[in-house]
Amino acid sequence: MTKVIQQDVYPSMMISYDQGVDKIEPIKLGKRLKEIRKSLGLTLEESSKKTGLARSTLSKIENEQISPTFQVMQKLTNGLQIDIPQLFAPPKQISATGRRDVTRNKQGRAHPTSTYEHELLATQLTNKKMMPFKSLVRARDFAEFSEWVRHDGEEFLLVLSGEITFFSEFYEPVNLNEGDSVYYDANMGHMIISISEADALILWITAS
Amino acid sequence: MTKVIQQDVYPSMMISYDQGVDKIEPIKLGKRLKEIRKSLGLTLEESSKKTGLARSTLSKIENEQISPTFQVMQKLTNGLQIDIPQLFAPPKQISATGRRDVTRNKQGRAHPTSTYEHELLATQLTNKKMMPFKSLVRARDFAEFSEWVRHDGEEFLLVLSGEITFFSEFYEPVNLNEGDSVYYDANMGHMIISISEADALILWITAS
DNA sequence: AGAAAAAGTTTCCAAAAGGAAACTTTTTCT
């Protein structure tokens, strides 16, 4: 079991925790870079020396006249020792008070995979601490997975209907019926198969 | 220089990263993007449609033949809904803990109040990021509450059975049926009453 | 204030990126 999973995809892939999904806000990269350079007390010349980029190039980037290539961005971030999250995420100082997002039954964002049929909930809200989703478990056999599912954070699972077997590293498999739940560290390999007649429906919540 | 190998399926964590200082760290962007696309089950054509980029461009990026501009990267991350900051960020080191706690239906720790009958789940585990509990909603009138319920963190609620009205500050009350859910900031005043014949049963999860 | 230096912008051009279409490889059908 050393292969990277290709057939199953965790729904968190579809959602970015830090970025809006429906909200496509163009990041003012140049403006931000200028602020950073200023705050480091650097001139374009000094910045140029540190990054190996031409003074003119830096100027044009800061003034949004050109869109730097990935290569250039790497030189920038390496040279100035800045990290990207700081670059893209920070100005979002929105107070996390008063958000609310209702998701009606079966109205979440669908995301089918070979083994699960995911329905992402509360996708209108971004920057959430938790990511909730329902999953219809179609997998019927352990062998449908090539590798343990494993990711950062903690996970809570509740069986909404049907019956499943919950496999995880370090533990014996356990059968879970409607109403049963399990809380576990998601970096511990885990996977689920449905063992009831109908495909099982579960609620899953992840927090990192 | 230790290279961290991720066998995880989170796209944001798939980027390998060196702690190199002077040398420009060659992040295998193309390779990762290809893995991400594959794991999303997309062809270049579909990816092209989603991102608005030419098939040929995507191919060249994936094969490290060109270094995409920031503009292109934004189209990519928006179209495929992945997260730029995390593309660059060092993968979080997974701490290999392996906690697991199964709670059988109705076997959680009971905690009754005048308005709710709570059943705390996964109480064997401490220091959890999330606190899950089921609640039987006995309140039938919002007058039974003397004040908004209000606490730190974010909350997710799913109606397991019955029907409730969800009241919250800043919003109109909303009726929720079995299967409906709501995600909200818990410092926003909130309360719930049951409006179905039988007391409603809900699942609640809090994260701070 | 005016000259000199430093900082920043713009120009010009070589180099690289991005798109359309031709081409090749892989998969899906009989």
Added chain:
DNA sequence: AGAAAAAGTTTCCTTTTGGAAACTTTTTCT
């Protein structure tokens, strides 16, 4: 297996980027 379709790559060409140097603006000196 062979044909057809789908997926992926490469070519060719236009647009854009990135760097050297010229140019302009701002700051720092007498």
